Amino acid sequence: MPVDLLIHNAAQLLTVPGPVPGLGPQRGAAQREIGLLEDGTVAVAEGRIVAVGPTADLRQRFSARESIDATGQVVLPGFVDAHTHAVFAGERAGEFEQRLAGASYLEIMAAGGGIMSTVRATRAASLEQLIAESRPRLDAMLAHGTTTAEVKTGYGLNTADELKMLSAIRRLNEEHPLDLIPTFLGAHAVPSEYAGRADEYVDLIIQEMLPAVSDQGSAVGSPQSAICNLQSAIFCDVFCEEGAFTLAQSRRILEAAKRLGLGLKIHADEFTALGGAALAAELGATSADHLAATPEEDLRRLAAAGTIAVLLPGTTFGLGQTHYADARRMVERGVPVALGSDLNPGTCWCESMPFIIALACRYLRLTPAEAIVAATLNAAYASGVGDRVGSLEVGKQADIIILALPDYRHLAYRFGSNPVQTVIKAGRVVVQH
Numbered sequence: 133m134p135v136d137l138l139i140h141n142a143a144q145l146l147t148v149p150g151p152v153p154g155l156g157p158q159r160g161a162a163q164r165e166i167g168l169l170e171d172g173t174v175a176v177a178e179g180r181i182v183a184v185g186p187t188a189d190l191r192q193r194f195s196a197r198e199s200i201d202a203t204g205q206v207v208l209p210g211f212v213d214a215h216t217h218a219v220f221a222g223e224r225a226g227e228f229e230q231r232l233a234g235a236s237y238l239e240i241m242a243a244g245g246g247i248m249s250t251v252r253a254t255r256a257a258s259l260e261q262l263i264a265e266s267r268p269r270l271d272a273m274l275a276h277g278t279t280t281a282e283v284k285t286g287y288g289l290n291t292a293d294e295l296k297m298l299s300a301i302r303r304l305n306e307e308h309p310l311d312l313i314p315t316f317l318g319a320h321a322v323p324s325e326y327a328g329r330a331d332e333y334v335d336l337i338i339q340e341m342l343p344a345v346s347d348q349g350s351a352v353g354s355p356q357s358a359i360c361n362l363q364s365a366i367f368c369d370v371f372c373e374e375g376a377f378t379l380a381q382s383r384r385i386l387e388a389a390k391r392l393g394l395g396l397k398i399h400a401d402e403f404t405a406l407g408g409a410a411l412a413a414e415l416g417a418t419s420a421d422h423l424a425a426t427p428e429e430d431l432r433r434l435a436a437a438g439t440i441a442v443l444l445p446g447t448t449f450g451l452g453q454t455h456y457a458d459a460r461r462m463v464e465r466g467v468p469v470a471l472g473s474d475l476n477p478g479t480c481w482c483e484s485m486p487f488i489i490a491l492a493c494r495y496l497r498l499t500p501a502e503a504i505v506a507a508t509l510n511a512a513y514a515s516g517v518g519d520r521v522g523s524l525e526v527g528k529q530a531d532i533i534i535l536a537l538p539d540y541r542h543l544a545y546r547f548g549s550n551p552v553q554t555v556i557k558a559g560r561v562v563v564q565h
């Protein structure tokens with residue numbers, strides 16, 4: 133039978149199978165099921181996976197127009213980055229240097245730094261400038277094996293500039309091989325013009341921004357993307373933290389978003405346990421993110437609700453801190469764990485999921501197999517696309533990466549260089565190192 137592409141003779145082929153196809157993330161002991169096949173082959177036709185199995189078997193059944201010899205290499209699903217702020221203007225290297233010299237977050241804010249500094253740069257940028265500044269970051273992510281990424285707004289913080297950010301995400305999704313999942317994060321920070329009036333800003337989010345971002349596209353009429361209809365935000369997210377939004381404000385926003393049919397996410401317990409994880413569980417959120425300070429009883433709530441913990445070790449590392457989320461305990465409690473880069477200009481300018489995996493194994497106490505499931509299948513479910521990407525299973529989009537490594541454990545064992553040799557997106561080679 134003729135196919136478009138055969139990737140054959142992989143030393144290790146990781147299928148990362150789901151529990152039942154399309155039925156949710158892996159958790160507990162199943163979080164380490166990578167579906168390892170030695171001397172494996174994957175067959176692709178019309179951008180989809182049509183067969184996965186032993187090389188001898190598949191080479192007999194299929195003749196391919198194009199074939200890639202993966203002898204001595206590891207083949208696995210493309211990484212899904214479940215949490216990024218990849219679209220922004222400007223940079224904050226000066227602020228990084230101030231922090232190294234001992235300046236506190238509040239001192240940096242008082243000097244005009246912090247999120248508002250990126251908000252000013254993003255508001256000042258035209259749509260075209262915002263796209264041009266963000267594109268190289270997507271190129272770097274793709275080169276490091278990321279084939280799907282969630283991207284948040286949250287540097288506009290007024291209706292027009294939040295919509296501009298969503299347009300940038302949609303345009304980049306259309307023009308770039310990476311598939312992007314848009315999340316509305318109007319509640320990223322209280323903008324300086326609303327200082328001391330946070331509740332009024334929450335009113336603006338609920339009354340004006342949310343209705344605008346949830347049906348933005350019906351007026352714009354963008355073409356269907358390969359992976360999902362990107363006409364509007366798919367998720368709504370809130371930064372629930374001291375100095376950002378209170379638990380009560382977070383609840384108001386997420387409940388309003390839920391009424392509009394958006395999926396829910398929350399930045400919770402990054403530094404302080406305000407109850408954000410419990411709120412995520414109560415509202416049936418798709419994910420609760422950060423969770424470095426989540427108490428035991430809230431982990432049980434997340435497990436019971438099936439809410440995915442999206443962990444971001446790059447941010448803790450980026451801040452030079454040492455209090456990492458305890459993923460080992462989450463796996464033991466049955467919370468499904470996913471990974472994201474948290475790529476952002478303030479605390480974590482990191483485009484490399486292999487580096488995030490290396491951190492997760494050392495500091496979150498995940499095994500290499502658990503970290504790979506977290507960075508592929510579970511991250512896909514955290515991004516709302518687990519039925520379409522995140523594993524090498526028949527019928528899924530052919531998003532596949534080939535690593536110049538002899539054993540999957542080297543992905544976590546080595547760090548600081550890029551092990552990704554080839555990236556295949558929807559059946560097409562888009563990166564070849």
Ligand SMILES: [Zn+2]
Binds near residue numbers: 216217
């Ligand atoms: Zn974030």
